[in-house]
Amino acid sequence: MVPLPYRSIILLVLLLSCAYAGTVPQDGRCSSDNDHQDPATHRLLTECMDKAFCSAPVNGTCVSKQCARDEYPFGYTQGEIVPPLCPRGTFCPDEGSGCKALVAIGQSCQLDRDEQCAPPPNWSYLASGLNFNGSLCLKGKCRYANITLGQACQIENTTYLDLDLTGEPIKTTVIRDNCRTPELFCDTATMLCEHTKVTGGTCQTDGECKTHNCGENGYCIDQPETPLNVAPWQYVILVLCIVAGGFGDRKFTLKFDHPIVATITTCIALNFVHKRDHKQRRREVQDYYNEQTRSVFYC
Ligand SMILES: *[C@@H]1O[C@H](CO)[C@@H](O)[C@H](O)[C@H]1NC(C)=O
Ligand SMILES: *[C@@H]1O[C@H](CO)[C@@H](O)[C@H](O)[C@H]1NC(C)=O
Ligand SMILES: *[C@@H]1O[C@H](CO)[C@@H](O)[C@H](O)[C@H]1NC(C)=O
Ligand SMILES: *[C@@H]1O[C@H](CO)[C@@H](O)[C@H](O)[C@H]1NC(C)=O
Numbered sequence: 425m426v427p428l429p430y431r432s433i434i435l436l437v438l439l440l441s442c443a444y445a446g447t448v449p450q451d452g453r454c455s456s457d458n459d460h461q462d463p464a465t466h467r468l469l470t471e472c473m474d475k476a477f478c479s480a481p482v483n484g485t486c487v488s489k490q491c492a493r494d495e496y497p498f499g500y501t502q503g504e505i506v507p508p509l510c511p512r513g514t515f516c517p518d519e520g521s522g523c524k525a526l527v528a529i530g531q532s533c534q535l536d537r538d539e540q541c542a543p544p545p546n547w548s549y550l551a552s553g554l555n556f557n558g559s560l561c562l563k564g565k566c567r568y569a570n571i572t573l574g575q576a577c578q579i580e581n582t583t584y585l586d587l588d589l590t591g592e593p594i595k596t597t598v599i600r601d602n603c604r605t606p607e608l609f610c611d612t613a614t615m616l617c618e619h620t621k622v623t624g625g626t627c628q629t630d631g632e633c634k635t636h637n638c639g640e641n642g643y644c645i646d647q648p649e650t651p652l653n654v655a656p657w658q659y660v661i662l663v664l665c666i667v668a669g670g671f672g673d674r675k676f677t678l679k680f681d682h683p684i685v686a687t688i689t690t691c692i693a694l695n696f697v698h699k700r701d702h703k704q705r706r707r708e709v710q711d712y713y714n715e716q717t718r719s720v721f722y723c
């Protein structure tokens with residue numbers, strides 16, 4: 425919980441930054457020199473309304489967006505035709521000014537847009553779930569995630585501030601680096617690439633863990649979706665126990681507390697629970713979609 429006075433300040437900052445979100449309609453006058461990031465959410469803001477971008481630094485006009493970054497771009501109502509996605513080997517910049525060719529190493533890219541960077545020659549060797557084809561956009565420049573053990577690395581530390589449904593600010597800090605992943609991470613104390621820690625090692629940030637998941641108590645833990653592997657011998661013993669329990673009972677009558685009946689009932693019940701969770705997840709995705717397609721400002 426953030427103390428109340430700070431809450432109001434954060435709220436005010438968020439509201440102010442929203443108030444400055446683009447208001448110039450299509451064909452209106454604008455300057456792309458005023459494109460900037462929302463300090464709280466890091467969303468790109470221009471003088472134009474959501475469905476347009478500003479064409480030039482001087483005497484620009486708000487032109488409708490030429491491309492979209494995903495299938496549900498912000499600001500379009502349901503059923504409205506959205507700009508096309510960009511073909512492979514190109515990307516749609518945050519302002520939506522049209523598909524651009526991938527950016528070479530060392531050139532400018534936009535925050536959290538690794539997919540704007542061209543892959544390194546030996547991309548398959550460097551690619552991991554923490555970069556795009558071995559490249560990443562770090563501190564505004566395309567870089568390869570190729571720094572090896574004990575070599576100097578770079579860190580990007582971004583704090584995102586947003587409000588949850590109750591108006592409570594949520595702060596998320598994302599730390600990224602250009603060490604080879606997932607074997608290495610950039611140690612913030614030495615600024616050198618070090619080995620990531622195995623499950624159970626102490627950590628402060630997700631990046632320090634090989635599983636990229638630092639638990640709340642400061643130890644590396646498995647990813648939540650890691651499947652629990654049950655060894656075949658464990659299955660065999662389980663089945664044997666159930667069967668022995670069931671048929672060991674000489675007077676085999678079908679009662680609810682009978683082990684076999686109980687097992688089948690449990691399986692059916694678990695199946696129902698799983699289906700309900702699945703439905704809930706679908707509803708969340710649907711809500712996300714609806715929020716993206718609503719044209720009103722969400723703030
Ligand atoms: C911008 O517009 C003004 C007024 O229409 C004009 O005088 C000026 O030359 C324009 N500047 C550029 C760089 O086009
Ligand atoms: C990664 O880059 C290679 C070489 O440019 C390309 O063939 C491949 O499709 C890329 N993979 C992805 C997931 O974009
Ligand atoms: C790819 O890059 C890594 C380090 O950046 C290097 O050790 C490796 O030999 C390279 N592999 C190829 C096939 O070039
Ligand atoms: C990483 O890639 C850059 C660009 O190709 C290269 O200059 C640098 O030497 C590479 N670093 C390592 C450690 O391979």
Ligand SMILES: *[C@@H]1O[C@H](CO)[C@@H](O)[C@H](O)[C@H]1NC(C)=O
Binds near residue numbers: 599
């Ligand atoms: C990242 O930035 C936040 C806020 O500026 C700071 O509190 C934190 O210590 C930084 N973390 C690292 C690893 O630099």
